Amino acid sequence: MDENKLMEQCYENLIVIDVGANLTNKKYSRDLDSVIQRAKDSGVQKIMVTGTSVKCSKEALRLTRIYPGTLYSTAGIHPHDAKSYTDETWDELVEVAKNPECVAIGECGLDYNRNFSEPDEQRRVFEKQIELACELKKPLFVHEREAHDDLLEILGKFLDKLPPVLIHCFTGTTEHAMNYLDKGFYLGLTGYLCKDKSDTGVRKLLVDNLIPLDRLLVETDAPFMYPNTRASKLPVHVKDGLTERSMTFLHRYCTFQRNEPCSLPAIVEMIAAFMNKKPEEVALATAFNALKLFGLSQ
Numbered sequence: 347m348d349e350n351k352l353m354e355q356c357y358e359n360l361i362v363i364d365v366g367a368n369l370t371n372k373k374y375s376r377d378l379d380s381v382i383q384r385a386k387d388s389g390v391q392k393i394m395v396t397g398t399s400v401k402c403s404k405e406a407l408r409l410t411r412i413y414p415g416t417l418y419s420t421a422g423i424h425p426h427d428a429k430s431y432t433d434e435t436w437d438e439l440v441e442v443a444k445n446p447e448c449v450a451i452g453e454c455g456l457d458y459n460r461n462f463s464e465p466d467e468q469r470r471v472f473e474k475q476i477e478l479a480c481e482l483k484k485p486l487f488v489h490e491r492e493a494h495d496d497l498l499e500i501l502g503k504f505l506d507k508l509p510p511v512l513i514h515c516f517t518g519t520t521e522h523a524m525n526y527l528d529k530g531f532y533l534g535l536t537g538y539l540c541k542d543k544s545d546t547g548v549r550k551l552l553v554d555n556l557i558p559l560d561r562l563l564v565e566t567d568a569p570f571m572y573p574n575t576r577a578s579k580l581p582v583h584v585k586d587g588l589t590e591r592s593m594t595f596l597h598r599y600c601t602f603q604r605n606e607p608c609s610l611p612a613i614v615e616m617i618a619a620f621m622n623k624k625p626e627e628v629a630l631a632t633a634f635n636a637l638k639l640f641g642l643s644q
C-alpha cells in the first residue's frame with residue numbers, strides 16, 4: 347500500500363480500542379479470524395477479551411497468544427457465575443491472572459437484577475477478586491446492575507490500596523455515575539446508549555458533559571449490546587454524526603444476535619455527537635485511557 351493511501355486511511359479511520367468484548371463466546375467459534383480482521387479494518391486496533399469464569403479466562407488468555415499485540419485478556423468470575431466458585435479453580439484463576447497478557451481482574455462485581463447467584467455469594471467472590479487485583483496491582487473490570495450501594499460499600503473497604511477501577515458497560519443513573527467518578531473510577535460505555543430511554547441515564551451524562559474525557563472508555567461488550575442506530579429515539583444530530591463508513595461495518599456484520607467489535611467506531615461517533623465533540627477527540631482520548639490504564643503494550 348502506498349504512503350498516500352495509508353495516510354488517507356489514518357484520517358478516515360477512527361483509531362479506537364475495545365476494552366470489553368466476549369470473544370470466547372461460542373458465537374465466534376467459526377469465524378473469529380474474520381471478526382478480528384473486520385475489527386482492525388474498521389479502526390479497532392486492540393481488543394480486551396473479557397474473562398467471565400475460570401474456564402473462559404483461560405480461553406481468553408489463550409486467544410491473546412494467537413493474536414499478540416491485538417488481543418489482551420481479563421481474568422475473573424462474573425457475578426452470575428459466583429456460585430461456581432471453588433478453592434481449586436480459584437488457584438487456577440490466580441495463575442491465569444499473573445500473565446502479562448492478562449491486563450485486568452474481572453469481570454467481577456454484583457448483579458442484583460437477575461441474581462443468578464445468591465447476593466451473599468456474589469459479594470464474597472467479588473471481594474476475593476478485589477483482593478487479587480490489589481495484590482497483583484492490576485485494574486478491576488467491574489460489572490454492576492442494580493447493586494450500586496453495595497458495590498460502593500465493598501470497594502470502599504479497599505480504597506487505600508485499590509488499583510484503577512473501570513465500571514464496565516455503565517447503564518446506571520447520572521447520580522450513580524457521579525458517585526463512581528467521585529471515587530476516581532472510570533466508566534465504560536457501550537451500544538446501550540441506543541437503548542437508554544431515561545431522562546437521567548447515560549445520554550444525560552453525555553449531553554451535560556458530566557464524564558471528563560480522561561475517565562471515559564469505550565467497549566462493545568460483543569456479542570451483546572448491539573448499537574441499534576435505527577432506534578427512533580436517537581436525536582437527529584446523533585444520527586447525522588454517524589459516518590457511512592462506520593455504518594457499513596455495523597450493518598454489514600453486526601446484528602442483535604451477534605454484535606462485533608467492528609461496531610465500536612459507530613458507538614464512538616454517537617458518544618461524540620451526544621457530547622457535542624468531534625469523534626476523533628473521543629477516539630483519541632479513550633484509546634489513550636485504555637493504553638494508560640491497562641498498560642497495553644504496542
Ligand SMILES: [Zn+2]
Pocket residue numbers: 453489490514515
Ligand atoms: Zn458485564
